[in-house]
Amino acid sequence: MQLTTRRTLSLLMVMCMLATLLTLVPKRANAAFGDRITVSGTQFMAGGKRIWMNAANTPWNSWNDFGGSFNATWWGNHFKALHDNGVNATRVWITCDGEVGINIAADGTVSGATAAHWSNLDTLFQLAQQNGIYIMATLISFDHFKNTHSGHTKWRNMINSSSKTDTFVNNYIIPFVNRYKNNPYLWSIDLTNEPDWIYEDAAAGQLPWNVLQRYFAKAAVAIHNNSQILVTVGMAMIKYNSDTVSGAQGNKISNAALQAQVNNTKAKVDFYSVHYYDWMGQYWGNPFYMSPASYGLETSKPAMLGETPGVGTSGHTLTQDYENGYLNGWQGAQAWTSNGVDSAGNFSTLTPATNAFRNNHTALVFPS
Structure with a gap:
């Protein structure tokens, strides 16, 4: 009887100690910042908490960084500086014009990527995780298709052929996804930067929308089949993202448009990433001061401003833009750029806005 009592008391003591320890360990169900970002209705969520993308564009440090002149120290320092100034995410161009990193043949067949490309990206995503910066990874740009660089015909051949597009999806996108899908800081994949110009610009081939949509659809299905990473198109x-605005050409990335190319419900974007610069205001207004619906978007998905002037829009500071974007129902903003790649903005013009938004809405920027 005494032995049984001692065992019972020992067991109770162990249980009490475990209970005390559990109170000191963060509960994953309540975790937020650093968790995989998901969609709930028209909002983004991290863990069980809403997150607003208080973000930027850091498209490149050195053009075609990954597999080229990648500088890990620069990226690590920049990510830390961004996080310290309220930024929770940035948009990075994984390839800038397709000349470095991805192995693509003259006929448009993609066989994979260079060892240096993967090694550099391994480091990039490790640095993003270490410094608390979510990455929107933009895979390709209209620049790939422009006749100002020698490889443009390869990319036009890839996009114009269904079978060659399959090689890009199977031999690059799926390996990319599977390599990084367990790192929640790869929060989204932007399939193409501004495909509108591939359609409109003679220098980029003026390729038809259906071949672009076929690529978007195939890639979206592959990403959704292999991961929980969110998909968008910048x-x-x-006018190419709406059925209603002045001069609307139809929403080229609607579920119906993409599923007309690939009959699969996973052929879809998970959210809209609209770009805005002041020359557009005369035609469609300034989205920061309009709701996504009034700007012309259908409202079944979250919508964010994927690029916007880093110096603020005409007549407004960037701080005003971010705050009003939030108040009007946008789910994030990404100023161009955090590192001054051109005259549209830089770290010193970005960070007053991101600090102010973080200070006013800490729980939305770094939810816990």
Whole structure:
């Protein structure tokens, strides 16, 4: 009897100690920042908490960084500086014009990527995780198709052929996804930067929308089949993302448009990423001061401003833009750029806005 009592008391003591320890360990169900970002209705969620993308564009440090002149120290320092100034995410161009990194033949067949490309990206995503910066990975741009660089015909051949597009999806996108899908800081994949110009610009081939949509659809199905990473397309102009605005050409990335190319419910984008610069205001207004619906988007998905001037829009500071974007129902904003790749903005013009938004809405920027 005494032995049984001692065992019972020992067991109770162990249980009490475990209970005390559990109170000190963060509960994953309540975790937020650093968790995989998902969609709930028209909002983004991290863990069980809403997150607003208080973000930027850091498209490149050195053009075609990954497999080229990648500088890990620069990226690590920049990510830390961004996080310290309220930024929770940035958009990075994984390839800038397709000349470095991805192995693509003259006929458009993609066989994979260079060892240096993968090694550099391994480091990039490790640095993003270490410094608390979610990455929107933009895989390709209209630049790949422009006749100002020698490899443009390879990329036009790839996109114009269904079978060659399959090689890009199977031999690059799926390996990319599977390599990084367990790192929640790869929160989204932007399939193409401003495909509108591939359609409109003679220098980029003026390729038809259906071949672009076929690529978007095939890639979206592959990403959704292999991961929980969110998918979007960074559209340059609302007229190609809307059925209702002045001069609307129809929403080229709607579920119906993509599923007409690939009959699969996973052929879809998970959210809209609209780009805005002041030359557009005369046609469609300034989206920061309009709701996504009034700007012309259908409202079944989250919508964010994927590019916007880093110096603020005409007549407004960037701080005003971010705050009003939030108040009007946008789910994030990404100023161009955090590192001054051109005259549209830089770290010093970005960070007053991101600090102010973080200070006013800490729980939305770094939810816990």
